[in-house]
Amino acid sequence: MIDARLRHAYAGFALDVSLELPSSGISVLFGSSGCGKTTVLRALAGLLRAEGRIALGGEVWQDDALGVFVPTHRRALGYVIQGSALFPHLDVRANLDFGARRSAPSEQRIAIDQAVALLGIGPLMSRRTQTLSGGERQRVAIARALAAGPRLLLMDEPLAALDAARKDEILPYLERLHRELSLPVVYVTHSMDEVARLADHLVMLQAGQVLAAGSPVELLSRLDLAAGEVATGRHEAGVVLDAEIVEHDEAFGMMRVGFGGGSLWVGAAGRPLGERVRARVLARDVSVVRQAPGETSILNVLPVVLVGVQTDRNTVLLRLRMHDRDARTPDGVHLLARITRKSCDILRLREGDALFAQIKGVALM
């Protein structure tokens, strides 16, 4: 468990957060610029001195009450920033060695060779850093952070400076890191795509405060958060589902993904049965009908219960519970649907109505 209580005041802005992040998986700090997410990360790294307390498991990195402040270079962490900050006077290999040489052998949780293999940078080892592409630089920066044997990896918008193609080049490596290492990661981003794809634990920040923290499956289906300042504007509301590939339909190039009680057909192929995947369903791709449709081109039609309605000017956001609660998902698994206010009025939708959700699009992340 990573425990942090941090307070920090700037001109016209105050950060005051209390975080409990799981000791494995990727925790994403999400919010618009100026919400304080980078400040939190810098404080965790000790690059910025906020007031409060930071503890990683039993190890205390900062405790103002006890007068403890461990300087950055004595914290077993890795830090990757947007611009990668590779040392221009060293080649790739020397950049990797930099942190590895400075951490005690007992601290080296990840061998250089392993970091090199994980990030696929073997062919780059003797290159000068100036000759690397943006994506390559970022992979080297991540490997360099890993080779120093961190107990916690901090990533500050590591993909923000890259174009879409380069992002797609890096993301599989991040997912691989996530699968193959038990290293906890705190990942800062303002991109909902990265949240949907990477987050195991989500912390939404707004104006220096924690707006909500928890599982992204739950948080992204909450009406108050979906309609709030964080989600609207730049991001269309939508839920994520933790699913598993349960069926292939080779003839039509489709796969069925199951999650708890429900399942959805997805137009994608090439992923093995049983693989865990993240699916994303945007609210605008979901519509509702009262009776089960007879003949429809829409493959994914699920029985749902309307559990929440939120009007947002001329559209209405519906929260739909897809199936009965089970042990794994005690609150049920939800969809969001965005319909017009007029449709809502015509259908006379009320909380508790039994409906069918028609899902036009599902994206596998």
Next chain:
Amino acid sequence: MTADDWRTIGLTAELAASSTLLLLLVGTPLAWWLARTHSRLKPLWASLVAMPLVLPPTVLGFYLLLLMGPQGPVGQLTQALGLGRLPFSFAGLVVASVIYSLPFVVQPLQQAFEAVPERMLEAASTLRAGPWDRFANVAVPLARPGFVTAGVLGFAHTVGEFGVVLMIGGNIPGQTRVLSVAIYDHVEAGEFTQAHSLAAGMVVFALAVLVTLYAVNRRARDDESAPR
């Protein structure tokens, strides 16, 4: 050229080399501090370092002479320590040169250190490098062009000094007689041929130094303009 001239050239080179070495030793921490400090005293220190750029060398030489002389505080200290008197000695010339050439070394170093991105130092600290380690293995290598400029300018400027040398060192052959003073002497004595050979040598030297410097700096800039 006479044997005396050669001795003068040797002495000048020795003076410039030892002054440059000392300047780099003293100037590096000073420049690092000036580059990173948020102290309110920074403008004062920066001005003190820059003073030799503005003051006539004779003014500087005059006060150094008073300070280092038998009645001056520095002179009394050196005598109490058993080091004797600094004026009219090679050691005195070195001390004076260090002060006189200080801005030529500190300013390029300070600029080079200021150009070291903060994120590089932060990256180093997240890779377990402590303050000294960051300075020695990140800041200094990244500031390398600044060290080249500082060393070359410090050396060349010391070779060319005249007024301070005359005030502090006088003109003792083999001890304090340096090139610029020797040229002056030759001209005074009407020995234009000898003055020419030394003076022309200085012109060639100065040109070579500056060409080298600009070439090195251009290469460093080309390196920097490559994507980081």
